[in-house]
Amino acid sequence: MYQFVNILPGFPQSSSWSEGSLRGVYAQLRRAVERRDWAQALRLVDLLLQRSPDPAQRQDLEHYRLALESHRSSNGDPPPPQWPFLHKPFVGEFPVTNLFDHDLPLGEEDGNGRFVSGQGQVWIPGPLHPCGKSDGHAGYDWAMPVGTSILAAAPGRVTVARPEPAFFCPALGRPVRGLRVRILHEPAGLETLYAHLSQIQVQEGQRVAAGEVIGLSGDSGCASGPHLHFEVRRLNPTNSGQPAPVDPYGWFGPGLDPWSLHPLGAESLFLWQVGQAPSLGACWQAQQLSGPPQ
Structure with a gap:
């Protein structure tokens, strides 16, 4: 073939x-x-x-x-791929406050004023939106108290465990440096990012198991309140050959995922193990909260 x-x-x-x-x-x-x-x-x-x-x-x-x-x-069709490998990166349930923007998850390089959820729902992002606040958001945010234990979502090697480089945060109007941890999951060709931490409890180069505490949640960096920013990046295959953020909940919208068609994009697949996907609550039906598509 x-x-x-x-x-x-x-x-x-x-x-x-x-x-x-x-x-x-x-x-x-x-x-x-x-x-x-x-x-x-x-x-x-x-x-x-x-x-x-x-x-x-x-x-x-x-x-x-x-x-x-x-x-x-x-x-015939082959058995389903053995992709799901993620564990919940925290214990308990916390409200999700920001989703993955499938219409360009490029942060400040996006700026198109259009948010597309993993179900294909479209709205104008804004700080008061219940589910999609940041245009170009490349991960998921869960609001939680400072000091909540953050867990490795899968076994891997810690590649980053330090403050991020200083940058200007428009939301706060000042330069910031947040604490973050990044873990490489080599067999899967993926890496996970945990940002806005208050403490880091692992070292670069350290091997961690799924569920191991890697730090404590906080509001460091460009954060308007305490929360965990969780992000998954695919190392290969991607359209550009370079790492690209993907949605660990996959794509369930009509047609094809717009991010998977972008020259810098990649396919998003459902990556959570059975029973491990954090609840998205009302944001799973975010179109009802946001009104008709814009």
């Missing part, structure tokens, strides 16, 4: 899609074929068929789709 990976040498031009977005779709298609996820591969081919204005390329895609369907009929 590897011949199905390198299906087309070029990329169609489209007035509604950038070449980078198309490359993102082809990158996803390549990975879907490599992991034998035929259902996802067929969805991606259908998307390309909808978007391609080139009749010759559409014909190639239609032939390719028939080949995928034939292979799926002959060989």
Whole structure:
């Protein structure tokens, strides 16, 4: 089936899609074929068929789709991937106050004034929004008292355990340096980040087990109140070949995840072990709180 990976040498031009977005779709298609996820591969081919204005390329895609369907009929679907590996990074339940922005999780480099949740809900981000306050937010925030134990979400090696470089925080109007821990999970090709800590209780280079205390929550850095900022970054495969933030809750919205199509983006998969995903509470139905899509 590897011949199905390198299906087309070029990329169609489209007035509604950038070449980078198309490359993102082809990158996803390549990975879907490599992991034998035929259902996802067929969805991606259908998307390309909808978007391609080139009749010759559409014909190639239609032939390719028939080949995928034939292979799926002959060989069946593989067992689901063994991705879920995350444990809850704290004990108990705390309210989530900020979600992952799938319409560009690039922090201050985003600035498009549009927030897209993992369910495809769209709203204008703002400090008073119950679920999506920060445009370009690349992780999840849970409000919790200062001094709450923060746990390693998976086994790995601590790569960062120190204050972040000083930077100007617009929300506070002054320079800040927050305490953070970053853990590399080598077999999974992922890393996790724990920010705004009040104390760090691990050292760089140290190996930690899932559930091990790595620090205490706080409000250090660019934080308007005590909370944990938890972030997952995918090291490979990504569209750019560079690390990219991903949503550990995956994508459940209609169509394809916009971040997975971006030249700097990557696919988000559900990464929590059974029973370990922290509750998102009312933010799971955030559209009801935010009104109609903007």
